[in-house]
Structure formats: structure tokens, C-alpha cells
Amino acid sequence: MVSVGSTDQVLADEARLGDYIALLKPRVMSLVVFTAAVGMAMAPANQHPFLALIALACIAVGAGASGALNMWYDADIDAVMSRTANRPVPRGRIKPHDALAFGVTLSAFSVAFLGLVANWLAAGLLAFTIFFYVVIYTMWLKRFTPQNIVIGGAAGAFPPMVGWAAMTGQVGLDAWIMFAIIFMWTPPHFWALALYKTGDYAAAGIPMLPNVAGSRVTRTHILVYSVLLAIVSLAPLATGLAGWLYGAVAVGMGIPMIVLAAKLSRQPEGAPMKRTARRLFVLSLFYLFAVFGALLADRVLTLNIGIL
Amino acid sequence: MTDTPQPSIEPGEAANTARRRRSIAIGIVLAVLVATFYAVTIFKMGPAILDRPL
Numbered sequence: 001m002v003s004v005g006s007t008d009q010v011l012a013d014e015a016r017l018g019d020y021i022a023l024l025k026p027r028v029m030s031l032v033v034f035t036a037a038v039g040m041a042m043a044p045a046n047q048h049p050f051l052a053l054i055a056l057a058c059i060a061v062g063a064g065a066s067g068a069l070n071m072w073y074d075a076d077i078d079a080v081m082s083r084t085a086n087r088p089v090p091r092g093r094i095k096p097h098d099a100l101a102f103g104v105t106l107s108a109f110s111v112a113f114l115g116l117v118a119n120w121l122a123a124g125l126l127a128f129t130i131f132f133y134v135v136i137y138t139m140w141l142k143r144f145t146p147q148n149i150v151i152g153g154a155a156g157a158f159p160p161m162v163g164w165a166a167m168t169g170q171v172g173l174d175a176w177i178m179f180a181i182i183f184m185w186t187p188p189h190f191w192a193l194a195l196y197k198t199g200d201y202a203a204a205g206i207p208m209l210p211n212v213a214g215s216r217v218t219r220t221h222i223l224v225y226s227v228l229l230a231i232v233s234l235a236p237l238a239t240g241l242a243g244w245l246y247g248a249v250a251v252g253m254g255i256p257m258i259v260l261a262a263k264l265s266r267q268p269e270g271a272p273m274k275r276t277a278r279r280l281f282v283l284s285l286f287y288l289f290a291v292f293g294a295l296l297a298d299r300v301l302t303l304n305i306g307i308l
Numbered sequence: 309m310t311d312t313p314q315p316s317i318e319p320g321e322a323a324n325t326a327r328r329r330r331s332i333a334i335g336i337v338l339a340v341l342v343a344t345f346y347a348v349t350i351f352k353m354g355p356a357i358l359d360r361p362l
Contacts, residue, residue, distance in 0.1 A: 014319075016326045017333050048351050054344060117348055 015098070019088035023071055023099055024064030031288070032063040032159045038292045039160025039178055041299055042241060043167035051117055055166040058114035059159055061106050062126045066133040066155070068103035072096055073138050077204040083197060103134075118166035125165050129158040143205070146212040153186030154179075160292075174241045177232070181291060184229040188222045188261060189284040195219070195264075195277035215273070219265040222280070226261035230254030233291055242298040249294035253287045 036059045040052055047055070071078065071089050079090035088094040094102075107130050115123030137152030145151075157179045164175035194201055194208040195218060201208040209218045233250040236242040260280050267273040319327070 014323045014326045015330070017329045020330075020333075050347060050351050054348060117352070 015088065015094045019093045020102065022088050023068040023094065023102060025067030025070075026064075028067055028156075029060055029063050032156075033060045034289070035178070035182060035292055036060075036159035036163035038296050039163030039175065040167050041296055042160075042174060042178070043164045045168040047118070047167050052167065055114055055118040055122065056163065058110045058117065059126060059162050059166070062110035062114070062130055063159065065103045065106035065110060066130045068099050068106065069130070069134040070138045072099040072103060073134070074142075075099075077143075077206060080204045081197075081200040083200060114162075114166065119169045121169055121171070122162055122166035125158060125162045125171075129155055129162065132158070144207070146207045146209040148207070149190040150187050153183050153190075156186055157182035174236070174239055177235045177239060177241065178292075178295075180232045180235070181229070182288070184225055184232050185284065185288055187225040188229065188257075189281065189288075191218050191222050191225075192264075192277045192281035192284060196274040196281075215269060216265075219261075219267075219273075223258075223261040223265045226257050229287075230258055236295065242295050243302060245301065246291075246294040246298040249290055253290050257283060257287055 033056060037056055040047075040056065071087055074084075075087075075089040075096055078084035078087050084090070089096055089099050107127075111123050111127045111130070114126055133152070133155035137148065137155055141148040141152050160178035160182070161171055161175045164178070165171050191209055194210050195215060198208075198210045198215075202211045209221060230250075233254055234247070237247045237250075257280075260276065260283055264273065264276045264280055267276055
């Protein structure tokens, strides 16, 4: 055997542990864990806390698995977008077939384990969520229609419903309400991002609404969905899922969301408009955390302390 | 036909470190899984699972 010497230049590109963690999209995963945990907390059923924790971990791993499969399939377009060019697959640190194997293995494991720990309805919903995100959104809608994130948003909206199903073994109206809040939240959130990253999406050939229909139409859509989001966010009050504390937060977040979306819709093209889009993107992140946090706080204070 | 020596690639320090860390992580994940399976079995079926006749 003839050695050609040390090849750290070649093998330094070998996958590090952090690359596999990056494949799981930890930031998206944190949002999934949070909304699924709220779904579990709101459910009218008691599970052993340890089993509930393991069920939540299964949902988290399932979300991470779908992130890995998304990165496997989207490596070509990730490579040309500044936001995603550093991901492990386009950088060459993880080979596409390794990302695929990682994602498939974790998907199968998370679904099977959730079925054994909680129930098979929750497992089936988790499997459908992974399928919806990877096949319906990533492989089909994302590259095909400017309504990609509207329909694809369902994938991100399922986690609280999976959490609810894991606790109760069924899916009630309140689980659908939490689904609807995230479903309505997704378009203004991602279109605000697309407005100030238009060039990235155009370079990658992704038909985001600003590239296809133009900035003004997108901003009108953002306003419409922001109003719908604010209205849907009041539904937990109507069904008794949450009380006045939640209502105050929902109104307190809904009004600035609508005001900022209205301002964005009226602004002329240019840098100030893009700054407003960025502010709306950040505000929408706070919105989801605040509204779901308020659901949780409302439930904790009502059940455990009896304040509300 | 003669056996021609094939050039090999010797992993360097950085590659070895990356591999070692991945191996440690896999070991930790497997250990956590074993503990989790055990705990889930007990919590799902109760301590009586240990009393059943073999």
C-alpha cells in the first residue's frame, strides 16, 4: 500500500457532530417542540410526565428527521441561497445519501417509538406530518407554486395536534384551532422573509409569491393573512380553551401585527419597505411564541394555581 | 497481472477527531436509548413486569 500522506484537506471536510445536529434544523425543531408541548399541556388528559416527555422527544426527532430529508432533497437550491449555502450537504460535509439515510432512519424510529409510547393515532399524524413536509411541500409545492408555503404551512401546524393526540388518543376541535393559528401564521411570516430575500429565491428558481406575483400583491396577501391570523387567534376564547389572560395577549399581539402589515402594504418599493418586512418577520416570530406561551400560562394558572 | 499497490488516504488529526467525536455521540445516544426503553417499559407496564413467572 502506498500512502499519499496526510489528507486533512480532504478529510477535514468529513462530517462533524455539529453537521448532523445542523441537519435536524434545531431552530425549527425548537419551535416544533414548543408548539407540540403546548398542545400536550392543553389536552384534557393526564399522561405520566415521563411518557409525555418521551412522546415530545419523538415529535422533536420526527421534526428533525423531516429537516434532514428536506436538506437532502434541496441541496441544489440550498447551495445558491445565501441563507442556506452553509448547510452541511451543499458544503459537502455530509454526503446526500448519508443525509437521506439519517432522515429515513430517524423518521421510522420516531414514528414507531411514538406509537409504542403514546398511541398509533399520534404516530400516524407524525408520519403524515413528515410525509407532508418532505413529499408534498419539499418535493412538489416548493418548486411548483407560489402558494407553496400556504399549503405547506400545514406541516408546521401539525405538531400541537400530534401532541394533543399523544395525550388523548383523539383530535378535538381545540387541536384544530391550534393547527389553524399556525396555519394562518405561516404565510405572513415566510412572505415577510421572502420580501427581503427576493434575490435569493429568484436565484434558486423557487416561485415565491414576491418573485411570481410581485411585491405589492405579496404585501396585500400578508395583510389579509395577518387579519385572518388575529381573528383565528381569538377562537380559543370562544371554545373555552383559554381565558382572559390569553385573550389579552392575543389582542395585544394581533393589533401590532395588523398595523405593521398595513404599513407594509402601503409603503413604496425600496429599502424602508424591506426594513418593515424584516420587522414584520421578527414580530411574527414573537407572535407565535407569545400566543402559544399565553395558552400555556393560561392553562397553568387556571389548573394549578386557580388564579384565573 | 501484477498487484499494483493502491494509493491510500491516511486520515489526519482533524478527520480522526471528527470520527472519534461522532463515535462517542453514537455511544451516548445508544446508552440513552437503552435507559429510555427500560424506563418506558416500567412506566407503561408497571413494576409488576419484573414479578411475572419466567
